[in-house]
Amino acid sequence: MTKKEEILEHRGRLQAQGGGVEESENWAQTKPLSVKNALELLRRLIAKLSLKDYERRKREFGKAEQFIVGVGENGGIYAKTSQSFKVKGSKDERVDIEVLGGKAFVAEE
Numbered sequence: 001m002t003k004k005e006e007i008l009e010h011r012g013r014l015q016a017q018g019g020g021v022e023e024s025e026n027w028a029q030t031k032p033l034s035v036k037n038a039l040e041l042l043r044r045l046i047a048k049l050s051l052k053d054y055e056r057r058k059r060e061f062g063k064a065e066q067f068i069v070g071v072g073e074n075g076g077i078y079a080k081t082s083q084s085f086k087v088k089g090s091k092d093e094r095v096d097i098e099v100l101g102g103k104a105f106v107a108e109e
Contacts, residue, residue, distance in 0.1 A: 010102030012079070014038075014045050014064070016057055018092030023048040032103040035072035039065060060085035060095040067097060068105050076106040 011028040025041040025048075027033050033041075046054055046061060054061070063085040071077045079099045087093035099105075 010104065012097070012099040012101070012104055014041050015096040015098070016045055016049055016053065017094050017096060018087070018090065019053070019056065021049065021053050021093070027104075032076060032106045034108050035068055035105050036108055038068045038072075038105050042068070056087055056090070056093055057095055060087055064095045064097055071105040072107055076103050078103050 008028040008030060010030065010032045011026070012033070013024045013026040015022075015024040023045060025045045027037070027041060042061065042065060049057070064083075067083060067085075077099055079101045081097075081099040083097045085095045
């Protein structure tokens with residue numbers, strides 16, 4: 001199998017949704033996403049938001065980070081997994097983690 005033919009079986013996305021916000025960071029790669037790279041994607045997602053939209057979801061981003069780190073300490077997680085962290089008192093504001101294929105949140109090798 002050549003480099004071009006490699007299947008990007010490990011894929012998913014991190015999202016900030018609701019309250020007029022719809023931002024995401026996706027991954028699709030040949031190896032499982034590491035905790036380190038997942039946290040970098042989370043930081044990139046935060047950087048896409050206005051300060052107000054980040055502040056509304058600050059606690060949920062913290063929960064998402066704890067989820068990623070915790071899963072990593074236990075060997076990672078397989079698809080298909082979806083986890084939402086909803087802003088308390090909000091109708092639809094949230095931070096989502098979706099593992100759509102393969103495995104994610106593994107320790108560095």
